[in-house]
Amino acid sequence: MKKLLILLLALILTACSVDSVEEPEPSDPVLEEPQEAPAEKPPVVDQPKEEDPSQENPYTVPDEFQPARYEVEDPFSSLSFKEPLALVSDGVDDDRIYVVERGGTVYQLHKSDASSQKIPFLDLTEAVDTSGLEMGLLGLAFHPDYDENGYLFVNYTRSGETVISRFSSSDRETVDLTSEKILLTYSQPYSNHNGGSLLFGPDGYLYISSGDGGSSGDPNDEAQNLTSYLGKMLRIDVDTEDHPYLIPEDNPFLYSEEARAEIYAYGLRNPWKFSFDEGRDLLIAADVGQGEIEEIDLIVSGGNYGWNRFEGTRTYREGETLENHILPVYEYPHSEGRSITGGFTYYGEALESLQGAYIYGDFISGTIWALWLDDEDQAENHTLLDTDLMISSFGLDNQGELYIVDFQGKIYTLKEEE
Template sequence: MKRILSGGLLVFALAWAQGVGLEPVATGLDKPLYLTQEPGGPLLVLEQRGRVLALAGAKKTLWLDVRKKVSCCGERGLLGLAFHPGYAQNRRFFLNYTDRRGRTVIEEYRAGRPYRVLLTIDQPYANHNGGHLAFGPDGYLYIGTGDGGSGGDPQGHAQNPGSLLGKMLRIDVDRGDPYAVPEDNPFVANPRYRPEIWALGLRNPWRYSFDRETGDLFIADVGQNKWEEVDYVPAPMSTSGGWNFGWNIMEGNHCFKPAKNCKRAGLVPPILEYGHDQGCSITGGYVYRGRAIPELVGAYIYGDYCSGKVWAARWTGDRWQSELLLQTKLRISSFGEDAAGEVYLVDHGGGAVYRLVPAR
């Protein structure tokens, strides 16, 4: 077994690759960006231009169409969807998309119809829109925002406590109009900070997820020119907020601005990083809790959009260790998770969805 140490990413090449394969689930999609499952319903795929399609075998049916609202493409588009924890009773779900004016919009739907806009955030540039949404085990909605774009965070949003950009936001969609700020958000008593801010110092969080068993949070943050990273927040979220993940002072574990002798005090380093010899744009995934591949249970699955590599990471007792799981030729825009904990891979370039399965 070949051992490679690259940018702090310990890779045991092909350790699991012989035991994992990809099974096609859907093809013929238009720029797919995300997969999830409607509670009690079908798998859903988000297309960047603004359609949500339901999958049933080889059949695809239109579940929602917001193309008239959405600005596409590049890093803009329909970027995220999250179902309310009580969806079975209240039929509430939430979208994150770029509107026709280039702004980030968080919108609530009820019974398939638009109900209200929760939040609109101006975007100074066309890239780094973030875009993901996820409900935490605490029932609050987590909104990951990019730093506003261009390169290097020229307007300093990620470290600016008065800006919602470059942050992880945490809001209560069950109180307030249109929402309330949880009382245990870390900066509610600090007038310098927007109270919605739960964590800061992010460049462009491209997919994050909560481990369905432990409640731990994993955030994949896309790097600038050299380093991609995974940030980690242990449960419970009520006592873990307020962390600063370092951008644009740091890129991964390395000084960015300034390039040397930067001030690291108070910054939380990533648990994993890899250099641009391994890829160029990280895509976050899920801790595997399915049954199809027992060897993967408890491993965090993530990949890279540019290189098509898929890794699995575990805590070994004193550090996080990653293993190369698959080498593909896919443009991995997202991973997805179904109700059973099985994990899917979304291929943006090829317009397809695959399921991780035992190799045959």
């Protein structure tokens, strides 16, 4: 069964031929509020958030990395899920984690009782379009003040567009579907390369990854087009009730008349998963490749990551160059894997040997690696283990412990071999 799924998904996640697809006319993205909202709303400049100078970085990066030997463990052996795509924590309850299914359902699990049932938390199955294999409910993030405001944010697809919405949960047990506040929508010309992750950064802003809109080779040149939301990392401030969102004052293209003010970085193909390494103060994105290269990028404000002129460090469009685009911090060829799944830098306590290492994998090969960055962000890569998992995501609980999400329906952890 896995081989069949791999063959089907490899056609979409890697460089498949789509010459027979009729290319639709691209449409401009719109900002949207629920109900009688205007078709487009100009961005509103935000004041910078205040930082507490007395707060010290709680994360310690070790001086070196020496991996041990590892194996996967099934902590929820009695539970299974249908096409799970993400695992997140709420920042409030150390015993709870949440599993996101592509079809639109979010389940709550209690770690202390691994034999307990999965508890329905959010059901968007009626709203989510899953007609393409890379479409569905793709991301979930809880507000940093979730304990006080009950807000959670989702990224899902519907009828040819991506939707970023806010919902409310008053009791932290269920979500009120009538509370949806649509923050942002943008068109998706094809069914693949939707990106889909969203996370709150240490700065309190919401970051959203978007793919290049799909097909093969970015035929609409979306990733390099600063008037398009596609092929980008977006950054918005959601702490407003009067508008869908605000634009952070230090967004790099805020005052450009030829760029979307929400854009934080661009030139990305399909940054399916990204995360923050708070110990090193880095934003790390894993960008799924075309026909040859999978890459890991260190995302900076205003950065251009080269797609579709370059695939990783290799020229993709012969005869076309870019000035000052940013190269990957690490890349690997398709002989090692064909669809990178980004993970997290580990700062938990259960696996001391992984402290400070960025753990990631590959959806097709099932390999799990650790990327170690030195003081100058020079990378060394270590293979941790080979698995038969279809790794769709990694996740962290509130203690920073790592989970592996298998698209075939299971949730795993890593443990050191005895």
